[in-house]
Amino acid sequence: MAINYVWIFFLLTGFVVGLVKTIFLGQTGLMPDMLTGLFDAAKNGFEISLGLTGVMSLWLGIMKIGEKAGIIRMFARAVSPLFRTLFRGVPKESDAYGSVMMNLSANMLGLDNAATPLGLKAMNELQEINPEKETASDAQIMFLVLNTAGITLIPTSVIAIRQTIAMEQHVAGFNAADIFLPTLIATFIAFISGITVVSIYQRMNILKLPVLLFVGGFCGFIGLLHHFLAQMPADRVNQVTGTIGSIVILSIVILFVAAGALKKQNVYDHFVEGAKEGFSVAMRIVPYLIAMLAAIAVFRVSGCMDYLVAGIGRVVALCGLNTDFVPTVPIALMKPLSGSGARGLMVDVMRNYGVASFQGKLAAIIQGSTETTFYVLAVYFGSVQIKNTRHALACGLIADMMGLVGAILTGYFFFH
Numbered sequence: 033m034a035i036n037y038v039w040i041f042f043l044l045t046g047f048v049v050g051l052v053k054t055i056f057l058g059q060t061g062l063m064p065d066m067l068t069g070l071f072d073a074a075k076n077g078f079e080i081s082l083g084l085t086g087v088m089s090l091w092l093g094i095m096k097i098g099e100k101a102g103i104i105r106m107f108a109r110a111v112s113p114l115f116r117t118l119f120r121g122v123p124k125e126s127d128a129y130g131s132v133m134m135n136l137s138a139n140m141l142g143l144d145n146a147a148t149p150l151g152l153k154a155m156n157e158l159q160e161i162n163p164e165k166e167t168a169s170d171a172q173i174m175f176l177v178l179n180t181a182g183i184t185l186i187p188t189s190v191i192a193i194r195q196t197i198a199m200e201q202h203v204a205g206f207n208a209a210d211i212f213l214p215t216l217i218a219t220f221i222a223f224i225s226g227i228t229v230v231s232i233y234q235r236m237n238i239l240k241l242p243v244l245l246f247v248g249g250f251c252g253f254i255g256l257l258h259h260f261l262a263q264m265p266a267d268r269v270n271q272v273t274g275t276i277g278s279i280v281i282l283s284i285v286i287l288f289v290a291a292g293a294l295k296k297q298n299v300y301d302h303f304v305e306g307a308k309e310g311f312s313v314a315m316r317i318v319p320y321l322i323a324m325l326a327a328i329a330v331f332r333v334s335g336c337m338d339y340l341v342a343g344i345g346r347v348v349a350l351c352g353l354n355t356d357f358v359p360t361v362p363i364a365l366m367k368p369l370s371g372s373g374a375r376g377l378m379v380d381v382m383r384n385y386g387v388a389s390f391q392g393k394l395a396a397i398i399q400g401s402t403e404t405t406f407y408v409l410a411v412y413f414g415s416v417q418i419k420n421t422r423h424a425l426a427c428g429l430i431a432d433m434m435g436l437v438g439a440i441l442t443g444y445f446f447f448h
Contacts, residue, residue, distance in 0.1 A: 038366070038373065039327050046330035053335070062334070069329035076379070077322035079196070085315065086192075089307040094288055096306025097299050099134070101291035107133050113242040118178075118227065119171040120236055121161070128157035132175060139182045139403075151179060151408075152415050159416040167420040168413060170234050174227075176412055176424050180403040181226035181431035184219040187211065187400030193379065194396055197387045206388060211396045212280065213257070214442040218401035220250060222435030229430045233423045324376035332380060337362070356448065357440050359385065360395045364402065364436045368429060371404040394443035402435045403428075 050066050053059045115122075115129050122128055131154035154175060162169040168176075191208045198206040224247065231238045292299035331337055345358040359381055367374040378399045385391040405428040413421055 039323065042327035042331040042336075046327075046332075046334040046336055049336050050330075050334040066330055066333045069333040070326050073325040073329035074322050076383075077325040077376075078318060081315070081318040081322075085311055089311050092309050093303035093305075093307035094285055095137075096309075097292050097297075097302045098137075098288035100297055100302045101288060101295055101299075103288055103291050105130055105133075107137055114246055117238060117240050117242050118174055119158075120174075120234065121169060122158065122171050123161065126157070126161065128154055128161070128171075131157050132178075136178060136182055139179065140184060151175075151412060155412045155416055159418075162416075165416075166418060168418050168422050168424055170236070172413075172418070173234075173422060173424045173427065174230050176408060177226040177230050177427045177431055178223070179408050179412070180405045180428040181222035181435060182219065182403070183223050184215050184400050187215050187396070189375075190215075190378075190396045190400045193375070194382070194387055194392075197379070197382050201387055203386075203388050211393060211400065214393075214397045214439070214446045215400040217254060217442045218397055218435055218439040220254070221438030222401060222431045225434035226427060226431035229427045230423075233427060324373040325379065328376050328380050332384075337380075354444075354448075356390055357394055357443065359391045360398055363395055363398050364432075364439075367399070367402045368405040368432050374399055374404075390443070390447050393447045394440065397439045397443050398436065401439045402432045405429055405432055 046066065050062050053062050111133060112124075112129055115132065116124060119128075119132070131150060135150035135154050155172065158169065158172050158175060159165070162172065190211070194211075195206070195208040198208065227238060227243075230236075289299055292302065328337070340362065341359050344361050345355045348355045348358055363374050363377045363381065366377055378395045381395040382392040405425065409421060409425055409428065413424070
């Protein structure tokens with residue numbers, strides 16, 4: 033419901049401001065420009081979604097191969113000691129662990145829309161062992177927060193959109209995967225923040241060996257990476273991070289395919305089966321993206337977006353901080369409400385500042401490092417008729433805020 037009010041606000045505010053400027057300031061060309069922007073937004077939304085269809089189909093096909101080959105289940109077994117520490121009240125032999133891992137794996141690969149069916153399955157399995165059916169259990173709250181603040185290994189849809197826009201802007205030598213490491217770091221910050229705040233609310237001791245090994249190992253990896261990259265010039269850092277992202281993506285593809293081949297499975301048919309699902313998932317995005325891009329176009333062409341960004345910029349400047357990140361702040365404000373709305377704002381930043389600009393890259397990192405908290409809470413808890421969500425929303429929003437801070441800091445480190 034919140035996104036409904038945001039959408040109406042963008043359209044009505046943009047129209048009223050445009051009307052005032054036309055009548056009182058004599059800007060007679062503004063209303064035709066707003067109408068042109070409205071229709072261009074619809075065209076751009078469809079073209080972006082069409083470009084996204086191929087990548088979504090590709091990755092859902094690869095995910096299906098990994099699922100059939102048992103790699104996803106293998107991941108679940110590998111992380112089960114960590115999950116048993118985090119998900120209090122879930123029996124060791126519960127099937128929920130496998131579903132949770134499959135959902136988080138889809139999120140790690142950046143397939144946020146594809147992860148929803150897996151998340152609903154996991155939530156239902158957690159509901160089966162929930163003693164109070166209308167009240168969220170500790171495990172369900174932890175699962176929801178891990179969804180809103182989960183680690184993103186490959187922001188697939190963001191990479192696809194960046195590549196599409198780079199082709200439109202004729203950016204030579206563009207590497208759409210150069211946001212891989214910054215996004216990974218930002219989501220790790222949100223992930224740890226989410227776990228910490230939930231454990232505080234639930235009075236749960238997470239200082240146990242599986243959690244400490246996971247956090248220590250990841251921090252060690254990031255530390256070594258920082259030491260390695262800190263000695264390089266900025267343009268070289270971009271090349272190296274982009275190369276690492278490409279290697280990781282290709283390695284996952286080869287791992288899934290090789291595992292299926294070793295088990296003598298028909299990996300081609302499995303890929304096609306998953307790709308068909310990817311096509312329908314991508315097509316479902318079209319109306320949402322067009323709707324939000326249209327509203328943003330009216331809001332931006334009328335000058336309202338400039339007023340909003342300038343206002344935030346003044347506050348940031350008064351604090352003595354660099355203001356280059358300010359144009360991306362609306363994405364962070366929108367993301368907890370609507371993934372499609374934030375996606376539309378990200379596209380708007382990339383089109384206005386350039387997909388290869390600092391603002392364009394930071395917009396992609398922010399989009400890939402936080403989740404639609406209100407949407408996840410409504411859909412996941414609504415699917416099992418949970419009425420009392422307890423501290424789930426507060427924990428999710430705190431994790432989102434920390435993810436935003438992490439995204440901005442890593443964006444400045446890698447790209448500024």
